[in-house]
Amino acid sequence: MFLGFVGLSAGQFHGYLFERMGFFPLQIGILLFSGYAAGIVAPIVQVRAIRWLRGPRRPLMLILAGAGLGMAFLPHVHGFFAVAMIFFMALFCTASISTLITACSLEVTRDRGRWLYFVIRTLGTIGYLVGCVASYFRSTPESLPFLYLGFGGAFIAALAVATVDLRPADPRQAPEDAEVVEHPRAAPGFRRALQLFSDPLTARLLWTLGVMNFANAMVTLAQGNYLASRFSGGQSVISEAWIVATFCEIPLMLFCAWLMRRHGLRAVITFGLLGTVLKLVLTGIAGSRGVYFLGLMVHGCFFSGALVGFNLYVDQRFPVADRPSLQALGTLFYQGIPTALAGLAVGTVWHFWGLRSVFWIAGMIAMMTGVTAFKLLPRLSSSRA
Numbered sequence: 002m003f004l005g006f007v008g009l010s011a012g013q014f015h016g017y018l019f020e021r022m023g024f025f026p027l028q029i030g031i032l033l034f035s036g037y038a039a040g041i042v043a044p045i046v047q048v049r050a051i052r053w054l055r056g057p058r059r060p061l062m063l064i065l066a067g068a069g070l071g072m073a074f075l076p077h078v079h080g081f082f083a084v085a086m087i088f089f090m091a092l093f094c095t096a097s098i099s100t101l102i103t104a105c106s107l108e109v110t111r112d113r114g115r116w117l118y119f120v121i122r123t124l125g126t127i128g129y130l131v132g133c134v135a136s137y138f139r140s141t142p143e144s145l146p147f148l149y150l151g152f153g154g155a156f157i158a159a160l161a162v163a164t165v166d167l168r169p170a171d172p173r174q175a176p177e178d179a180e181v182v183e184h185p186r187a188a189p190g191f192r193r194a195l196q197l198f199s200d201p202l203t204a205r206l207l208w209t210l211g212v213m214n215f216a217n218a219m220v221t222l223a224q225g226n227y228l229a230s231r232f233s234g235g236q237s238v239i240s241e242a243w244i245v246a247t248f249c250e251i252p253l254m255l256f257c258a259w260l261m262r263r264h265g266l267r268a269v270i271t272f273g274l275l276g277t278v279l280k281l282v283l284t285g286i287a288g289s290r291g292v293y294f295l296g297l298m299v300h301g302c303f304f305s306g307a308l309v310g311f312n313l314y315v316d317q318r319f320p321v322a323d324r325p326s327l328q329a330l331g332t333l334f335y336q337g338i339p340t341a342l343a344g345l346a347v348g349t350v351w352h353f354w355g356l357r358s359v360f361w362i363a364g365m366i367a368m369m370t371g372v373t374a375f376k377l378l379p380r381l382s383s384s385r386a
Contacts, residue, residue, distance in 0.1 A: 002102055002106065002121060002122065002124040002125040002128065003124045003125065003127060003128035003131075004128060004155050004156070004158050004162060005065070005098050005099070005102055005125065005128065005155070005156065005159045006099075006124075006125035006126065006127075006128035006132070007128040007129070007131055007132040007152070007155035008068060008069070008072065008095070008098075008132070008152045008153065008155035008156040008159065009095060009098065009099065009128075009129060009132075010128075010129045010131075010132025010133050010136070010152065010243070010247075011072055011095075011132070011148070011149060011152035012095075012221075013133065013136065013224075013225060013239055013240065013242075013243045014136070014145065014148065014149075014225055014239065015033065015036070015088075015222070015225075016029055016033060016222055016223065016224075016225050016226050016347075017225035017226055017229060017236065017239060018075070018076060018145055018149075019032050019033075019084070020226055021142050021145065022076075022084070024081070025352075026348055026351040026352045026356075027348050027349070027351075027352040028081060028348070029226075029347075029351075030344060030345050030346075030347050030348010030349055030351065030352070031085070031345070031348060032081075032084060032085055032088060032344075033343075033344025033345070033347060033348065034341050034342070034344040034345035034348070035085045035088065035089050036085070036088040036091070036092040036344070037092060037096075037218075037222075037337070037340040037341040037343070037344045038089070038337075038341040039089050039090075039092040039093035039096055039337075040092065040093075040096035040332065040333070040336055040337030040338075040340055040341060041333060041337040041338055041341055042093060042337075043093050043094075043096040043097045043332070043333075043337065044096075044097075044100070044329045044330050044331070044332045044333035044337055045330070045333065046097075047060060047097050047100060047101065047326075047329035047330075048194055048326045048329050048330050050063075051104070051325045051326055051329060052326065056325065057101045057104035057105050057325045057329075058101075058105055058163060060097070060101055061097075061098070061101040061102065061105060061163050062160055062163045062164065064093075064094040064095075064097040064098060064101065065094070065098065065156050065157070065159050065160040065163060066156075066157070066160055067090065067091075067093070067094035068091060068094035068095045068098060068153070068156040069153040069154065069155075069156035069157040069160070070153065071087060071088075071090050071091025071092075071094060071095075071153070072091050072095075072149050072152045072153035072156065073149060073150050073152075073153030073154070074087060074153075075087050075088060075091055075149055076145055076146040076149045077146060094156075096332065096336070096337060097329075098156075099125075099332075100328050100329050100331075100332045101329070102125070103122075103312050103328055104324065104325040104328045104329070105163075106121050106122070117258075119254050119255065119257050119258030119261065119305070119309065120254075120255070120258055122254055122305070122309055123251055123254045123255060126247060126250045126251050126254055126301070126304075126305075127251060128155075129243075129247045129250075130244065130247040130248055130250075130251070132152065132155070133240050133243040133244045133247055134240070135148075135151065136148055136240040136243075137237060137240035137241065137244060140235065140236045140237035140240060141236065142236060193323065193326075194323065194326040194327050194329075194330045195330065197319055197323060197327060198327065198330065198331070198334070202377075202380055203314075203318070205377050206270075206311065206314070206377060206381070207311075207331065207334040207335055208334075209274070209370060209373065209374050210307055210308070210311060210334075210335035211334050211335045211336075211338065211339045212339070212366065212370045213274060213277055213278075213303065213307065213367060213370045213371075213374075214303070214308075214335055214336060214339040214340065214343075215339035215340075215342060215343050215346075215366065216281055216343075216362075216363040216364075216366040216367045216370065217277055217280075217281065217303055217363070217367070218339060218340040218343035218344070219343045219346055219347055219350075219359050219360075219362065219363040219366075220280075220281060220284055220359070220360055220363045222340075222343060222344055222347050223347045223351065223356060223359045223360070224239070224242060225239045226351075226356060227356050227357075227359070227360070228293075230356070232290045232293075238290075242293075242294065242297055245294050245297050245298060246297040246298070246300035246301065247300075247301070249297070249298040249300070249301055250300065250301025250304065250305060251301075253276075253299070253301040253302060253305045253306070254301065254305040254309075256305075257269050257272065257273075257305045257306050257309065257310075260272060261313070266310060266313055266314060266317065266381060267378060267379075267381040269306050269309070269310040269313070270306060270307055270310035270311070270314070270378065270381060271306075271374075271378050272302060272306045273302050273303055273304075273305065273306020273307030273308070273309075273310055274302075274303075274306070274307050274370075274371060274374050274378075275302070275371065276299040276301075276302020276303065276306060277299075277302050277303040277307060277367060277371075278367045278368060278370075278371040279296070279299050279302075280296045280297070280299045280300050280302065280303075281296070281360075281363050281364045281366075281367035281368075282296075282364045282367065282368065283295055283296030283299075284296040284297070284360050284363075284364070285360045285361050285363060285364025285365075286364065287360075308335065308336075311331060311335065312328060312331075314381070315327045315328055315331060346359075346362075347359055350362060
């Protein structure tokens with residue numbers, strides 16, 4: 002969890018890296034779309050891989066190796082199409098990392114209480130923070146290749162940890178699962194996972210998270226370019242912003258663990274969505290660096306509350322054998338498609354109306370989504386764990 006998220010902290014620089022490589026706004030938008038479109042393909046492949054490799058651990062090892070190589074080579078690639086291809090490959094792998102680590106972690110904590118997953122997930126946040134702090138001390142454009150080499154190295158180091166098998170590799174061996182099957186070919190697959198997600202409550206929750214993440218991703222993807230051009234400090238202000246956001250996410254994650262034990266899953270997801278609306282409104286109206294950073298202090302609400310809450314919703318609602326596949330497929334709807342579309346939207350809005358407009362539009366989308374979420378949230382379970 003820790004090392005994987007050190008590598009994932011490379012996400013703070015992707016848009017800025019492309020700008021430094023000489024691409025103009027619309028090209029940057031297309032590159033972001035092409036890369037994050039990998040998040041559309043990755044969950045489908047993950048479901049197949051989890052089925053055929055009998056659990057999430059072996060697929061995790063493969064994608065950690067791919068992510069490490071992709072990140073290390075990305076700054077050294079030349080030409081629009083070559084960059085798009087390597088970026089797609091790298092993000093195909095990184096799009097899978099968080100989900101597969103989640104599936105592995107939930108297997109380990111299955112018998113110890115769902116609240117414990119928040120504590121383990123905090124290690125990921127600390128890892129992301131370490132990556133941001135390290136980036137702050139290498140704050141010149143010339144250091145970007147070195148930083149990406151470090152991000153790739155973190156993925157390779159995580160690969161060594163992933164080889165340790167803490168649970169049986171096959172999630173179908175969970176004794177409490179009534180749907181344990183003998184033959185791998187009879188295991189739950191993509192079609193069954195899609196059928197389970199067609200449940201009206203689950204589908205509406207995924208839709209809400211997807212739209213909110215679209216708005217959140219617009220801000221996140223444009224943040225590096227926006228901060229470096231609007232406020233003093235250059236590249237270092239990008240890392241400063243992520244240090245603030247990630248440092249504040251740690252207590253938010255621990256607060257969600259307490260909230261889960263005290264008030265249940267509904268309270269956790271509600272907290273995550275409301276905090277995200279507040280963040281996007283503040284970054285949208287921010288006329289100063291202080292107000293923008295104030296919004297970033299609740300950046301972690303979406304991840305610690307809404308997304309982790311959905312991971313626990315899946316873990317609570319569906320059979321054990323289905324959970325790894327559902328965790329993987331869920332990212333297609335709340336992360337893969339929304340983030341890819343957000344990348345294209347950022348480039349288009351930036352090209353025609355300016356970079357500042359990205360933040361205004363994201364804030365408006367968040368407010369409208371927050372209003373519609375109030376009709377959904379009372380229907381969620383309030384069970385504690």
